[in-house]
Amino acid sequence: MEHKAKIFARWVLTIHLLLLVLVIAMVFFASKSVYEQARQQAMDQAEGSQELLAKQTADGIKAFYDSIRDDLDLIHRADDEEPSTQPSATSQPTTRPAGSRIVLGPFSLPLPFRMLNEVGAAGQRDNRTGNMIGLLLWRQLDSRASLLFAVDADRLESKESAASLAKNPAVRAIGPPGSHRAAKEVALKMHGWLSKIDQPSVSTFQKFDELGAGNVVCVPAPERPGDKNRRLLVAFVPIEKVRGRFLDKLNPTDNSTAATLADENMVTMVSSDAILVGINALTAEDPHVRELAQLTLDTKVPETRAIEQPYRFGNVSRQPRMMTMVPVRLMSGKPWFLMVSSRLAQVDAVVNRLFTKALYWAVFVVVAMTGILVSTSITMIRGRARLERARHQVLKREIDQAREIQKAWLPSHKITLPQLDISAVNRPANHISGDFYNWFELPDGRIVTTIGDVTGHGMSAAFLMATTQLLVRTTMMRVGDPGRCMEEVNRQLCTQIFVGQFVTMLIVVLDLERGEAQVATAGHYPPLLGDGMNFKPLKVEPQLVLGVDAAAEYPTEEFVLPAGASLLLYTDGVLDVEGPNGKRYGRKGLTEVVAGHFDSARALVDALLAGVDRFRGGKDLPDDLTFVAIQLKTAPAALKAPRKKEPISPS
Numbered sequence: 001m002e003h004k005a006k007i008f009a010r011w012v013l014t015i016h017l018l019l020l021v022l023v024i025a026m027v028f029f030a031s032k033s034v035y036e037q038a039r040q041q042a043m044d045q046a047e048g049s050q051e052l053l054a055k056q057t058a059d060g061i062k063a064f065y066d067s068i069r070d071d072l073d074l075i076h077r078a079d080d081e082e083p084s085t086q087p088s089a090t091s092q093p094t095t096r097p098a099g100s101r102i103v104l105g106p107f108s109l110p111l112p113f114r115m116l117n118e119v120g121a122a123g124q125r126d127n128r129t130g131n132m133i134g135l136l137l138w139r140q141l142d143s144r145a146s147l148l149f150a151v152d153a154d155r156l157e158s159k160e161s162a163a164s165l166a167k168n169p170a171v172r173a174i175g176p177p178g179s180h181r182a183a184k185e186v187a188l189k190m191h192g193w194l195s196k197i198d199q200p201s202v203s204t205f206q207k208f209d210e211l212g213a214g215n216v217v218c219v220p221a222p223e224r225p226g227d228k229n230r231r232l233l234v235a236f237v238p239i240e241k242v243r244g245r246f247l248d249k250l251n252p253t254d255n256s257t258a259a260t261l262a263d264e265n266m267v268t269m270v271s272s273d274a275i276l277v278g279i280n281a282l283t284a285e286d287p288h289v290r291e292l293a294q295l296t297l298d299t300k301v302p303e304t305r306a307i308e309q310p311y312r313f314g315n316v317s318r319q320p321r322m323m324t325m326v327p328v329r330l331m332s333g334k335p336w337f338l339m340v341s342s343r344l345a346q347v348d349a350v351v352n353r354l355f356t357k358a359l360y361w362a363v364f365v366v367v368a369m370t371g372i373l374v375s376t377s378i379t380m381i382r383g384r385a386r387l388e389r390a391r392h393q394v395l396k397r398e399i400d401q402a403r404e405i406q407k408a409w410l411p412s413h414k415i416t417l418p419q420l421d422i423s424a425v426n427r428p429a430n431h432i433s434g435d436f437y438n439w440f441e442l443p444d445g446r447i448v449t450t451i452g453d454v455t456g457h458g459m460s461a462a463f464l465m466a467t468t469q470l471l472v473r474t475t476m477m478r479v480g481d482p483g484r485c486m487e488e489v490n491r492q493l494c495t496q497i498f499v500g501q502f503v504t505m506l507i508v509v510l511d512l513e514r515g516e517a518q519v520a521t522a523g524h525y526p527p528l529l530g531d532g533m534n535f536k537p538l539k540v541e542p543q544l545v546l547g548v549d550a551a552a553e554y555p556t557e558e559f560v561l562p563a564g565a566s567l568l569l570y571t572d573g574v575l576d577v578e579g580p581n582g583k584r585y586g587r588k589g590l591t592e593v594v595a596g597h598f599d600s601a602r603a604l605v606d607a608l609l610a611g612v613d614r615f616r617g618g619k620d621l622p623d624d625l626t627f628v629a630i631q632l633k634t635a636p637a638a639l640k641a642p643r644k645k646e647p648i649s650p651s
Helices: 002-076 113-119 127-141 162-167 180-189 239-250 287-299 344-409 459-479 482-495 586-593 601-616
Strands: 101-104 107-110 147-152 171-175 206-208 212-220 231-238 257-262 268-271 303-307 311-313 316-318 321-328 336-343 420-427 435-441 447-454 503-511 516-522 528-530 535-537 557-560 566-570 625-632
Touching: 002 127, 002 212, 002 231, 002 239, 002 303, 002 321, 002 336, 002 344, 127 171, 147 180, 171 180, 180 206, 180 231, 212 239, 231 239, 239 257, 239 268, 287 303, 287 311, 287 321, 287 336, 321 344, 336 344, 420 435, 420 601, 435 459, 435 625, 447 459, 447 566, 447 625, 459 482, 459 503, 482 503, 482 516, 503 566, 535 586, 566 601, 586 601, 601 625
Parallel strands: none
Antiparallel strands: 101 107, 147 171, 147 231, 206 212, 212 231, 257 268, 257 336, 303 321, 311 316, 321 336, 420 625, 435 447, 447 503, 503 516, 516 557, 528 535, 528 566, 566 625
């Protein structure tokens, strides 16, 4: 029962463990799915926010340069109609001076009448007016540009004499005061680009000795419509103003976000990380950066990529980031590109905060399910254990009762004859033995001793043993001959339903007055005859076991017993006893341990038991252990040779 309870407990624990593993797996995959979905949503949201931020910044950069262009273009947008010097008959006198101009040294630029009215009296054309207008224009650009000048690009590298250029210079600084040399440096260095300007344009970033790094915004300003001379208004925008106004605002103090502005060839012009200036994104070490740059360059539309592993951009190692590139469409020519990147750790931090709460609930679910499953398994195991104990107790009572019934079939008294001493032992390997023995007295005074072994163990063996015992006793009382008794018992057993079971049995009938023994055997070991020194088996012909063939015959064999002889009847359980080394006790061990003289049958039994216990060394009995010892007190003087007799009829 205990074994079955253990099997049930293992089964319950295994099932519940599998259920727990299934719950943990479901929670794990559900948590993983929730995390992936939450992270994807966070990535999508971050991507949208970053693209919006990049687009707004690109629009801001574009608006910044457009505002400079618009301020420069303000001078150029004069009246389309050429002013008249003669008033008509119907017209009123005009307050606008004819052909009003801003006079900038050697050349003049058209000026809208609105600005003239704000400056001074009509028709005033001296340098003082031009200087005042230039000052107003410079103040308009001062917060965005560090230099404003006018240039006659066609005269800049003409073959005019130095004296002529000194008298009428091709470059005239408007602001700030004292910036003529810087204006000339810019005009000379950028002459090749300036000479091609025919519409408002902005250059890439350049480096100058006087001004440092920056770029040039240029607006054509011809003297009159159709004028072919390249008179230009030029503003120099320092790199610091672009970076401070736009890029640095995208890069907080923790450097979680970075911004870079590249030219039409993807070469970095300005960056919130100065070390990246001059790096070409198309030749970056990381393939993700190259792919993103090439895709944006080809499509001219905003593109975003998440780089999930650390990468290098130029000489800078960066942690995983989300990178967005958007084109910055300026006045003319190819667009620039704004690159904004942010660390994915920010996204993961947000997701992890949310996921941590979900994980707490997942752990709670796992712990709760674990508690439920453990409680359920403990309850089931305890219930099964109680049931098994109850069954075990009921079965034990039944077995004990069956054992008591079995013991009742064994002889409980000795035969009180002065010439006979008999003793026996039955030690079952299980609770109920399949071995049996008995002795009883026939009406004619002869003593019948039986010993047998029923195949198997347990209740079925006990029932077959009891049936055999009853049949032997009743039949032997009726027929008086051991051979005929066995034949009758065999026929009876063959009619019963004991599938696969049979009985080995030995019947010995002692005639104490004549000193003879009648023996019949059914597949059982012959008895051992002792002469006071050694024990040897009687030469009994083996016969078929009982319960197999109803027509089997079992002859009776007679033997004359020597004076003071001893008989030892035993079952195969004695021979099958194993020692710690695995060796069987066998007949040799049996005959050796009982060799010599014994004062009583009990002493013979005790010696045999002690020898068996010593041999097995505490090892369990493999089979039931049963033997019967008979010692004759008086007997005839001589041993007769074994002889066979015909079965006798009962008297």
